[in-house]
Amino acid sequence: MAHRSISFPRRDFLQIGSIPLLxxxxxxxxxxxxxxxxxxxxxxxxxxxxxxxxSHLETFDPKPSxxxxxxxxxxxIPTSMPGIAFSEVMPNLAGIADKLCLIRSVTSPLGEHxxxxxxxxxGYQPSPSLTYPSFGSVVSHLRESANPLPAYMxxxxxxxxxxxxxxxxxxxxxxxxxxxxxxxxxxxxLTFYPGLDEARLIRRKNFLExxxxxxRQIESKEGSPKPYSALEQAYRMTLSRDTQRAFRLEEESPQxxxxxxxxxxxQCCLLxxxxxxxxxxxxxxxxxxxxxxxxxxxxxxxxxxxxxVGVGLVPLLDQAVSALIEDLxxxxxxxxxxxxVMGEFGRTPxxxxxxxxxxxxxxFSVMLAGGGVKKGYVHGSSDRTGxxxxxxxxxxxxxxxxxxxxxxxxxxxxxxxPDGRPIRVNQSGEILKExxx
Numbered sequence: 001m002a003h004r005s006i007s008f009p010r011r012d013f014l015q016i017g018s019i020p021l022l023x024x025x026x027x028x029x030x031x032x033x034x035x036x037x038x039x040x041x042x043x044x045x046x047x048x049x050x051x052x053x054x055s056h057l058e059t060f061d062p063k064p065s066x067x068x069x070x071x072x073x074x075x076x077i078p079t080s081m082p083g084i085a086f087s088e089v090m091p092n093l094a095g096i097a098d099k100l101c102l103i104r105s106v107t108s109p110l111g112e113h114x115x116x117x118x119x120x121x122x123g124y125q126p127s128p129s130l131t132y133p134s135f136g137s138v139v140s141h142l143r144e145s146a147n148p149l150p151a152y153m154x155x156x157x158x159x160x161x162x163x164x165x166x167x168x169x170x171x172x173x174x175x176x177x178x179x180x181x182x183x184x185x186x187x188x189x190l191t192f193y194p195g196l197d198e199a200r201l202i203r204r205k206n207f208l209e210x211x212x213x214x215x216r217q218i219e220s221k222e223g224s225p226k227p228y229s230a231l232e233q234a235y236r237m238t239l240s241r242d243t244q245r246a247f248r249l250e251e252e253s254p255q256x257x258x259x260x261x262x263x264x265x266x267q268c269c270l271l272x273x274x275x276x277x278x279x280x281x282x283x284x285x286x287x288x289x290x291x292x293x294x295x296x297x298x299x300x301x302x303x304x305x306x307x308x309v310g311v312g313l314v315p316l317l318d319q320a321v322s323a324l325i326e327d328l329x330x331x332x333x334x335x336x337x338x339x340x341v342m343g344e345f346g347r348t349p350x351x352x353x354x355x356x357x358x359x360x361x362x363x364f365s366v367m368l369a370g371g372g373v374k375k376g377y378v379h380g381s382s383d384r385t386g387x388x389x390x391x392x393x394x395x396x397x398x399x400x401x402x403x404x405x406x407x408x409x410x411x412x413x414x415x416x417x418p419d420g421r422p423i424r425v426n427q428s429g430e431i432l433k434e435x436x437x
Contacts, residue, residue, distance in 0.1 A: 046283045056346040099376070114161065338371025
């Protein structure tokens with residue numbers, strides 16, 4: 001029998017600080033978490049999602065010998081991996097390429113944003129009858145957070161395809177939005193409502209726990225599994241001083257803040273490192289505007305017309321991600337933290353009439369680092385124009401299977417839909433063993 005929702009008629013009276021906004025409401029909790037295996041070395045994952053589809057030709061897979069209409073407006077530069085070149089707008093990542101693991105042969109049949117998003121973020125092609133859970137939601141489901149911070153957090157924003165799917169809203173990410181007025185990343189409500197102090201909060205918590213206990217006893221008699229309490233996590237998050245500190249980027253030295261950069265992506269990456277230090281299992285960083293159908297030079301490199309120093313999408317990515325990887329390594333966290341940089345597809349192998357590139361899922365690149373992958377390794381390749389995989393083709397299902405394995409989750413782990421159907425975490429992918437350290 002499915003869990004009954006826990007509801008409180010006097011919700012407004014009992015509301016506890018930030019609970020409604022945390023996505024931790026007291027609704028049905030879904031199936032009992034299933035234990036995962038312990039083969040992976042990654043305790044945390046930081047997914048930097050390049051929403052819109054980044055051009056592989058202007059980032060990790062340039063084609064310097066191809067015709068101009070293919071190679072585009074940027075030159076290529078050597079990297080610290082012998083024989084491997086990156087785009088000229090990625091000098092920092094080129095300098096630490098020997099710490100990275102690249103896949104240059106990801107291929108998908110899906111070239112529309114929403115369905116491609118779903119495939120890359122879940123490892124399942126979309127189904128009209130079922131919405132599959134994303135990586136972070138599966139991790140959250142299988143690894144209940146032991147600290148005040150939720151197991152799955154999204155920085156800036158997140159698409160529905162990065163949500164919990166059939167696992168239900170209990171396992172959606174906790175969102176840390178960007179405030180465009182203040183320029184800060186901060187949860188909306190980790191403070192008390194006016195007139196609510198810690199003592200009153202504790203009394204309300206105790207009262208709610210009594211009601212919740214009664215509901216558990218009823219469900220136990222009905223044969224339902226005993227749910228764990230979202231209320232407890234929300235309560236701990238509201239009162240925890242360390243939780244409050246996690247979001248205070250001003251505690252970082254000016255030099256560290258400058259290294260990451262003062263733009264949104266840099267702030268997200270710096271906050272992600274602080275969350276990893278607090279044992280958050282999965283962090284999704286949402287980076288917008290990679291759908292570059294036109295004016296590729298300005299959008300990817302310059303940022304604005306006449307810029308003397310490039311502040312477009314790629315230079316900001318280069319600065320923030322290189323800082324993150326080096327920072328994690330210096331703190332001894334890189335080996336236990338998987339960093340993934342990807343979008344839903346690549347871009348066409350020829351520049352279009354408006355100076356941009358269109359959707360191209362046939363081949364594109366994904367960057368990984370840390371978390372049990374090889375350093376200084378390139379898997380697969382695209383052909384001479386970046387149009388198709390040349391060798392080592394990788395499907396999004398393969399990529400998902402590998403990510404799960406690195407996180408210690410077997411592809412055979414079974415989740416349960418609300419109507420009782422067993423669904424494997426990954427159905428058709430294979431672990432890319434060549435990537436594993």
